[in-house]
Amino acid sequence: MEIKENLPASMTDIQNEIIEEFSFLGDDRESTIFYIMELGQKLPELDGKYKIEENIIKGCQSKVWLTADLDGDRIIFNADSNTDITKGLISLLIKVLSGQRLEDILKADLYFIEKIGMGQIIGSQRSNGLVAMIKQMKLYALAYKSKLS
Amino acid sequence: MTQVVENIDYKFDVGSLRNRFPVLDQHVNGKKLVYFDNAATTQKPDIVIDAIAEYYKKYNANIHRGLHALAEKATAAYEETRIAVQNFINANEVEEVIFTSGTTESINLVASAYGRKFLQKGDQVIISELEHHSNIVPWQLICEEKEAELKVIPIDENGDLDIQSFESIIGDKTKIVSINHVSNALGTINPVEEVVQIAHEYGAVVMIDGAQASAHVDIDVQKLDCDFYAFSAHKLYGPTGVGVLYGKRALLESMSPYKGGGEMIKEVTFEKTTFNDIPYKFEAGTPNIADVIAFKVALSFVEDLGDKKDILSYEQSLLSAATEQLKDIPGLKIIGEAKHKIGVISFVIEGLHHFDIGMMLDAKGIAVRTGHHCTQPLMSKFGIEGTVRISFSVYNTLEEVSVFIESLKQIVEKWR
Structure with missing residues (x-):
């Protein structure tokens, strides 16, 4: 099997890594929120020209x-x-999904969200938002797939 | 021990008062709960919670139509609440009190039943920049339907109504003026007496949205001389799903029913229906019996607290303490510093989004409101998307204010 150095690890490996990181935080909500915010602050800012209405995720x-850019059969996601808090959540999704193959994104099972108890951490309103983000990322994959085929 | 703030000796003892609210005695996210979201809904005292259970345990029955003992008892209890509400707002007659599902429905009722009948093409309805969406959208809908014009009284940078502008906007075409007694987002107490007086000079009827006022300021609809007054039980220590619409008898009688169904009729044939008298004309269908009955208990709870002036001055002592300490936090800006306010503070902090602040406070066990507070036009006026809002109730303490300030300082130091 050909392995390129710049390719991301498998989605399973990345998700397991996230689950492990969150397990260190235990049940302390404050540390968890702070950790997600720190992840958010580390996410590179999206250039102003991309912060336009058509790139906004509804919901x-x-x-x-x-934004989603095609690189061969892979998608590079960027977001802001x-x-x-929301940046932190997106950064987790980007970590798992960005750079992955279209096919893999489409069938991705994002089990880490439940494993880390994200629903309890962020509440129902933000959980809906998280679902909307995932849906949009998969929609990009679907759109690129139909464009390529 | 009675809590003494600024040398005012309150009749109520905050310590034992808190014991009446079971929900307050808990830890959230490992921290002692500080509930500062009272403008959204107040907590409920034990007697209100018990009254709901008591109704279902002992005399659950549909009201007004049944002849049996349980129906009699439930009907009597339901109607006793109407009398309690009449006394609470000093309405002239008990029939002028209509039960609805909340302030929103009360306003919609007036917009639909009064607006639809009396608004003509080219007429005007006046609201203010301070309004909650529920006192904007019903008027937009009816104005669109009747081709009437919706005008808006501006506020100044402190959040006070600009009465001079109101006087320049109002005219012979103005048929309805609908404003809030107290602003939910900024806490401004509006000069409603003055608004009513000016509106009446032009022959306009006045609707007051009292959702945020009922727990904090005196309501005397006769003295105020307003034509309609609306408020919700749940912001007044009562259950959710119960609202009140007060209306002057002659106006209510002149209006057509808002909803059709059982209870609101005198006689129905397939050819024609004659309608019941007020208030039943506006209470179609089985109402929220249990919660209306429990609302009476909430009203007596408020009465037992003593004079509303005492309640307000206690809450304002929390307001002054919090306002003063918030001003020491770098980058923090208070939105809305009206001359007269209830215990509500809206604020923004430079470099920190209100949602993030809300999440971090929640992690510290402090419940606040974040967002636009259903007042998007007001937020636009201040050039912001939303704020963090804290709002006090009679069971909050200066100690909780200190915990909140300390927590906010920690957040600002860590994240800004």
Whole structure:
């Protein structure tokens, strides 16, 4: 099997890594929120020219901009938000999904979300937003797939 | 021990008062709960919670139509709440009190039943920049339907109504003026008496949205001389799903029913229906019996607290303490510093999004409201998307204010 150095690890490996990182935080909500915000602050800011209406994900309480660029049969996702918590959440999705193959993104099972108890951490409103983000990322994969075929 | 703030000796003892609210005695995210979201809904005292259970355990029955003992008892209890509400707002007659599902439905009722009948093409309805969406959208809908014009009274940078502008906007075409007694987003107490007086000079009827006022300021609809007044039980220590619409008898009688169904009729044939008298004309269908009955208990709870002036001055002592300490936090800006306010503070912090602040406070066990507070036009006026809002109730304490300020300082130091 050919392995390129710049390719991301498998989605399973990345998700397991996230689950492990969150397990260190235990049940302490404050540390968990702070950790997600720190992840958010580390996410590179999206250039202003991409922060346009057509890149906004509908269904999120906060403003979320998402871009998806095709690189061979893989998608590079970039995103930004006006709140650090939301940026943190997107950064987790980007970590798992960005750079992956279209096929893999489409059938991705993002089990880490449940494993780390994200629903309890972020509440029902933001959980809906998270679902909207995932849906949009998969829609990009679907759109590129039909474009390529 | 009675809590003494600024040398005012309150009749109520905050310590034992808190014990009446079971929900307050808990830890959230490992921290002692500080509930500062009272403008959204107040917590419920034990007697209100018990009254709901008591109704279902002992005399659950449909009201007004049944002849049996349980129906009699439930009907009597339901109607006793109407009398309690009449006394609470000093309405002239008990029939002027209509039960709805909440303030939103009360306003919609007036917009639909009064607006649809009396608004003509080219007429005007006046609201203010301070309004909650529920006192904007019903008027937009009816104005669109009747080709009437919706005008807006501006506010100044402190969040006070610009009465001079109101006087320049109002005219002979103005048929309805609908404003809130107290702003939910900024806490401004509006000069409603003055608004009513000016509106009446032009022959307009006045609707007051009292959702945020009922727990904090005196309501005397006769003294105020307003034509309609609306408020919700759940912001007044009562259950959710119960609202009140007060209306002057002559106006209510002149209006057509808003909803059709059981209870609101005198006689129905397939050819024609004659309608019941007020208030039943506006209460179609089985109402929220249990919660209306429990609402009476909430009203007596408020009465037992003593004079509303005492309640307000206690809450304002929390407001002054919090306002003063918030101003010491770098980058923090208070939105809305009206001359007269209830215990509500909206604020933004430079470099920190209100949602993030809300999440971090929640992690510290502090419940606040974040967002646009259903007042998007007001937020646009201040050039912001939303704020963090804290709102006090009679069971909050200066100690909780200190915990909140300390927590907010920690957040600002860590994240800004």
